[in-house]
Amino acid sequence: MNFTREDIRKLIYYRLKCGLTAAEIEKEINKTLGKDTISKRSCFDWVKKFNDGEVDASDKPRSGRPSIEIEDRIENVLQENRHATVRLIANELESNHETVRRKLIEPWENDI
DSSP: OOOOHHHHHHHHHHHHHTTOOHHHHHHHHHHHHOTTSSOHHHHHHHHHHHHTTOOOOSOOOOSSSOHHHHHHHHHHHHHHOTTOOHHHHHHHHTOOHHHHHHHHHHHHHTTO
């Protein structure tokens, strides 16, 4: 079973309501779901948000270009060259190769 970031945040919220500390929650999640499921920093940040009254565990929109734009641009490059490498696409789009790689594997992540 794959857990999304939102699922992990809901687990943090639940365990926080059960009385665990941020350190205990981080250790429990990583022990149960696998090493490096969540970083200490992320866990502590979300515990702070929840303690400050946040109740929404979903990602908030970020500033900058919408991700759909880069997805469309990647698709355009791939239509022109089906054998383009991640680095070639990144160079052509003047983007980071890791961003391109993530956008290419996102649709398949839930299938793995």
